[in-house]
Amino acid sequence: FVTAVAQPPPWPLASARIGLDGAMMIDTIPQKKSTAMAILKLRLGDISSRTQLAERLAVDVRALDVVSLRDACRNNGCNLPAALNNHGRCILCQQTWFPLELDAKGDRAKNCRGHGLYGPQFMRQHGGSTTSPNACCCSSSLCEEVGYSHEGMMRLPTNPAECIEATKALGIPPERGQLIAKQIAIRPKTYGVAPWHYSPRHRVRGPGGNWEIRKMTKYRDDDGNKFNYPPPNYSVQQFIDNEIPTFEYSGGGYDDKLPPWLKEMATIQEPGQPQTAETTNPFTPQKTRGNEAGEVITPNTAQTRTPTKTPTPRKRVSPESLELEELKESLKILEAKNQSALEQIETQRAIIVTTDQELYQLRTKLNNTLEENAKLKLTITIVDIRPDVELWGTESEIKRWHELRNLTENEHLSATDISEIVFQENWPSMLRKEHMCS
Numbered sequence: 392f393v394t395a396v397a398q399p400p401p402w403p404l405a406s407a408r409i410g411l412d413g414a415m416m417i418d419t420i421p422q423k424k425s426t427a428m429a430i431l432k433l434r435l436g437d438i439s440s441r442t443q444l445a446e447r448l449a450v451d452v453r454a455l456d457v458v459s460l461r462d463a464c465r466n467n468g469c470n471l472p473a474a475l476n477n478h479g480r481c482i483l484c485q486q487t488w489f490p491l492e493l494d495a496k497g498d499r500a501k502n503c504r505g506h507g508l509y510g511p512q513f514m515r516q517h518g519g520s521t522t523s524p525n526a527c528c529c530s531s532s533l534c535e536e537v538g539y540s541h542e543g544m545m546r547l548p549t550n551p552a553e554c555i556e557a558t559k560a561l562g563i564p565p566e567r568g569q570l571i572a573k574q575i576a577i578r579p580k581t582y583g584v585a586p587w588h589y590s591p592r593h594r595v596r597g598p599g600g601n602w603e604i605r606k607m608t609k610y611r612d613d614d615g616n617k618f619n620y621p622p623p624n625y626s627v628q629q630f631i632d633n634e635i636p637t638f639e640y641s642g643g644g645y646d647d648k649l650p651p652w653l654k655e656m657a658t659i660q661e662p663g664q665p666q667t668a669e670t671t672n673p674f675t676p677q678k679t680r681g682n683e684a685g686e687v688i689t690p691n692t693a694q695t696r697t698p699t700k701t702p703t704p705r706k707r708v709s710p711e712s713l714e715l716e717e718l719k720e721s722l723k724i725l726e727a728k729n730q731s732a733l734e735q736i737e738t739q740r741a742i743i744v745t746t747d748q749e750l751y752q753l754r755t756k757l758n759n760t761l762e763e764n765a766k767l768k769l770t771i772t773i774v775d776i777r778p779d780v781e782l783w784g785t786e787s788e789i790k791r792w793h794e795l796r797n798l799t800e801n802e803h804l805s806a807t808d809i810s811e812i813v814f815q816e817n818w819p820s821m822l823r824k825e826h827m828c829s
Contacts, residue, residue, distance in 0.1 A: 430466070431483045435657040440647045448482060453508040454489040455650050458482065459517065471656055476516050481656075489514070490538075505538025509635050513538030527585035528571065529561035533627040534585055537635075543601030544583030545594075547575050548620040560624040561588065587630035588623035636728070651717050778806035780813070787822065788813055 431448065438444045445452040460472040464481040471481040477488035492506040493499060500506075504526055505513050515523040517539075524539050528547075547554050551572045558568030561584065574581045586594055586602035593610055597603040610618045613625070776782045780792040795801055795809050804812075 430485075433483070435653060435660050438649065438653065438657075441649060442647055444649070444653065448486055450486055450489070451508065457489050457505075457508050457511045457514055458650065458652055459511045459514075460652050460655065471659055475511070476514050492536075504535050507536035507538065507631075509537060509631065512541055515539055517541045525583050527588070528563070528582040529584065529588065529623075530563050531561065531588075531627060533631075534588070537585070537587060537627065537631065540585045540587075540602075543586060543597070543603065545586060545589060545602070545604060545621070545623070546579060547571070547582055547584060547623075549575055549579050550620075551576055553618075553620050557584075557620065557623055560622055584623050587627050587634070588625055589621055590625045591634070593621040593625075636724075651720055654716065775807070777810040780806075780810060783810075784813070787818070787825075791816070791821075 433447055438447065441452055441455055445455060448454075459475040461475050462473055462479075463469075464471050464473045464484055465479040466481075466484045469481060469484055471483065473479050474482050474488040477485055482488065489508055490503050490506045491500050492503045494501075502515075505515065507513075511517055515538075518541065520541065524541060525544065526539065527534050527544075547557050554572040554575050555565075555568050558571055559565070563571065571582055589604070590612060593605055593607070594602050595605045604621050607621075610621045612618070612622050616622075780789050784792060792809055792813050795812055796806075801809065
């Protein structure tokens with residue numbers, strides 16, 4: 392069974408009724424704004440799949456991948472561990488541990504960073520942190536989809552021109568980019584850039600495990616452009632595709648196994664929670680026994696129903712068995728990582744072999760071309776065209792050449808000698824005089 396607090400969820404409620412033609416009709420019920428969530432009571436040990444758990448909690452199945460457990464739930468009478476980013480409550484008492492892209496009105500939510508649900512490491516709080524890190528200063532919606540960086544933030548260049556160029560690569564409007572450049576020149580650590588904006592060639596893990604900029608004399612982006620600073624123009628989509636592990640997807644489909652943290656919660660819940668396997672969304676109108684007329688069941692009329700059959704007690708699982716299961720899951724993840732790395736290495740080897748073959752072909756073609764050029768050089772002969780003024784002279788030079796040839800004192804000179812005299816004459820001065828006379 393499900394017990395629900397009578398507050399509306401962050402989406403419009405709908406009521407069902409039977410129309411005159413016998414068809415089911417859906418009516419929207421106007422709701423008042425409220426931040427309270429449903430308090431669900433269900434036996435976690437009876438959940439058999441991720442999909443089933445997501446349906447019982449009325450959340451996106453990907454939201455189960457970002458759950459991180461911490462201290463006990465703050466609600467009285469609840470001994471389950473709270474979920475990080477869930478206002479100190481467990482997943483049954485409140486379902487707000489993950490960000491949503493859109494609010495109840497369909498507008499973009501104010502605190503939607505991380506709505507891509509790529510992992511707990513990108514949520515507002517992660518690990519032992521009690522506060523969220525600064526958000527990236529870019530204007531990229533894809534960066535906002537990834538979330539927060541708990542593994543270090545990069546800095547913009549202090550040089551104003553380079554800083555403006557870097558903000559342009561981040562999609563920041565020019566006016567804001569100029570303002571950032573002025574502030575960076577005074578306080579270099581005012582703004583931070585998420586590591587996924589930088590090429591893997593330009594970043595490296597530091598001693599503490601956080602990302603740091605690799606020290607290089609020149610930085611070259613994927614298009615071959617050179618920079619004096621690491622350019623933040625790497626494709627965020629490539630980071631998502633290549634560097635965020637998605638081990639829940641295997642064999643071409645979604646792995647519907649239960650998340651490891653559910654075993655811990657089920658073990659804690661087992662001694663004191665009611666054993667019931669049947670649970671429904673408290674805000675979905677439905678027909679039930681005694682409600683054949685299609686009466687609408689809303690949160691204000693929801694009641695706790697006693698199950699007709701009591702399930703047999705589930706065998707208690709020892710902590711050692713849970714730890715063994717977690718180790719097996721970790722081993723599977725490591726094996727998947729190693730297999731992925733081996734496949735990438737084989738791909739790189741194939742690329743290298745292909746490149747070597749292409750280089751060998753290019754070298755062979757170059758050597759053949761050089762040999763042909765050498766043979767052609769041997770066949771080239773120098774032809775002296777000086778005697779034939781018609782081949783090289785302008786109209787004025789041809790006229791002057793014939794004038795000199797017809798002079799009596801030049802009868803002993805050859806045609807080549809006449810051409811040399813024409814070459815040595817000051818033609819700019821002669822043409823200037825000819826132009827002035829004309």
